[in-house]
Amino acid sequence: MMASTRSLLRTKSLISNLPRFSSNYKCLDVSVNNDNNITTVTLKRPPVNSLNLDLLSEISDVLTDLKKSKSPGMILTSSSDKVFTAGLDIMEMHKPDPERFKQFWYALQDVWMKLYGSPFPTAAAINGHAPAGGCLLAMCCEYRVMVQNFNIGLNETQLGIVAPIWFIKTMLNTISIRDTELALTTGRLFKTDEALAVGLIDEMATDKADALKKANAFFERFEMIPPIARAYTKDSLRGSDIEDLKKNREKDIQTTLSLITQPKVQQGLEFYLALLKNKKESAA
Numbered sequence: 001m002m003a004s005t006r007s008l009l010r011t012k013s014l015i016s017n018l019p020r021f022s023s024n025y026k027c028l029d030v031s032v033n034n035d036n037n038i039t040t041v042t043l044k045r046p047p048v049n050s051l052n053l054d055l056l057s058e059i060s061d062v063l064t065d066l067k068k069s070k071s072p073g074m075i076l077t078s079s080s081d082k083v084f085t086a087g088l089d090i091m092e093m094h095k096p097d098p099e100r101f102k103q104f105w106y107a108l109q110d111v112w113m114k115l116y117g118s119p120f121p122t123a124a125a126i127n128g129h130a131p132a133g134g135c136l137l138a139m140c141c142e143y144r145v146m147v148q149n150f151n152i153g154l155n156e157t158q159l160g161i162v163a164p165i166w167f168i169k170t171m172l173n174t175i176s177i178r179d180t181e182l183a184l185t186t187g188r189l190f191k192t193d194e195a196l197a198v199g200l201i202d203e204m205a206t207d208k209a210d211a212l213k214k215a216n217a218f219f220e221r222f223e224m225i226p227p228i229a230r231a232y233t234k235d236s237l238r239g240s241d242i243e244d245l246k247k248n249r250e251k252d253i254q255t256t257l258s259l260i261t262q263p264k265v266q267q268g269l270e271f272y273l274a275l276l277k278n279k280k281e282s283a284a
């Protein structure tokens, strides 16, 4: 084979392996670092990147693309300078339309299964607050770098709701059983330095650029590790949690819908929404 043909074929195979990202994302920016081929996925749904059906569907799509293209890794971050994500969009849970709620919850399950179980390595550059669903996304990643002076945690009980078992398992995969119990029952939000002390994050950063630099450095650890060995090992650690949800997926949707529509739970959400609004008014 002529050298030029070989090089053309090599180029073609490289091109076919490059991640193909839809340019139609409305709530995400997706970019690939030319130095290490790591993809940075930036959440951009102002004002607080709350996770509604649209945003979750886009995250799910990008995770599928990354897996198909055998990406060497992904960093999740935010376009906001103070919120990573405010967690699930409370408006999806307040007086929900049942059919839409089912789609919403299905999309959340999808994102969790794909992110928690991704064969490629993942890191979160947490450049703002990460309550509830925001903490969940960060914990699904294998490594967390967080900018100082923000909050992270599963604060569901503060809203009068209960973190589903797969949220809890994700925290148990990250910090101790004892710290998980204390954190969940009190709905604790950890400041960045407290999160580091308990192991909820791996490193602190001074700002977003520093967080991205440290997150990128994480992937260097895998340069000499065969990806298949890495992926199988991760699956051995996390796969059974994912299988449990797969088996109970429909039941999880139905149970959540019936719990979330209980009048007491709806009143709690209304109260919480009012608190968020009041906070804004009293700050003005």
Ligand SMILES: CCCCCCCCCCCC/C=C/CC(=O)SCCNC(=O)CCNC(=O)[C@H](O)C(C)(C)COP(=O)(O)OP(=O)(O)OC[C@H]1O[C@@H](n2cnc3c(N)ncnc32)[C@H](O)[C@@H]1OP(=O)(O)O
Binding pocket: 047, 048, 050, 082, 083, 085, 086, 087, 088, 089, 090, 091, 129, 131, 132, 133, 134, 155, 156, 159, 160, 161, 162, 163, 164, 256, 259, 260, 265, 273, 276, 277, 279, 280
């Ligand atoms: C009896 C047993 C019952 C059992 C019940 C079981 C129920 C079933 C289980 C269901 C499980 C569901 C799991 C849910 C997980 C979640 O993720 S719930 C969401 C939790 N999120 C939060 O608590 C965060 C709330 N937000 C904030 O704390 C702050 O907004 C912030 C720190 C993130 C940012 O602060 P700041 O920058 O000052 O912005 P704000 O002025 O507060 O907000 C701007 C704007 O956004 C709205 N908003 C904030 N968060 C959300 C959200 N999560 N969803 C929707 N909207 C949100 C906020 O109201 C403001 O709106 P306006 O501009 O005033 O319109």
